[in-house]
Amino acid sequence: xxxxxxxxxxxxxxxxxxxxxxxxxxxxxxxxxxxxxxxxxxxxxxxxxxxxxxxxxxxxxxxxxxxxxxxxxxxxxxxxxxxxxxxxxxxxxxxxxxxxxxxxxxxxxxxxxxxxx
Numbered sequence: 001x002x003x004x005x006x007x008x009x010x011x012x013x014x015x016x017x018x019x020x021x022x023x024x025x026x027x028x029x030x031x032x033x034x035x036x037x038x039x040x041x042x043x044x045x046x047x048x049x050x051x052x053x054x055x056x057x058x059x060x061x062x063x064x065x066x067x068x069x070x071x072x073x074x075x076x077x078x079x080x081x082x083x084x085x086x087x088x089x090x091x092x093x094x095x096x097x098x099x100x101x102x103x104x105x106x107x108x109x110x111x112x113x114x115x116x117x
Contacts (some may be wrong), residue, residue, distance in 0.1 A: 007024065010024070010028070011024040014028050014033070017033075018033060018034065020037060021037065021038050021040070022034070022035045022036065022037050022038060023035040023036050023037075023038060040067060040070045040071050041070050041071065041072065043071050043074050044072075044073070044074050045074075046074065047074060047076045048071060048074050048075045048076060048077075049075075049076060049077035049078075049079075049101075049104040050064065050067075050068055050075055050077065050078045050079070051079050051080075051081055051084075051089065051097065051100070051101075052064040052065075052078070052079070052080045052081065052084075053080075053081055053083075053084030053085050053086060053088055053089065054080055054081065054082045054083060054084060055083055055084060055085040056084065056085050056086045057085065057086070058085075058086040059086065061080060076107075077104055077107075079100065081094075081097060084097075
């Protein structure tokens, strides 16, 4: 088995190539390109916070809203951050964003959902 960071990258690449959010295929290069879809609508045991970059071209606002709505009530926090793109989240150089993540981690999620734009 490959380290998870490499496998995660391969998984994202497979989903991007196939244009569907599907399970990882360890035999993708051998032709097993289509795997079962990941059922986002069945996520219900873990509270989810989502941050969306207004300048993200890999997962734009419309796609993020669709994912949020498909997941449903498990999404407890949703925030669009102006000027952020997909890599902005990887670098985590923005103090406001980092503090927001820390605050969400401290939240017990026993309060109504918040959707900020």
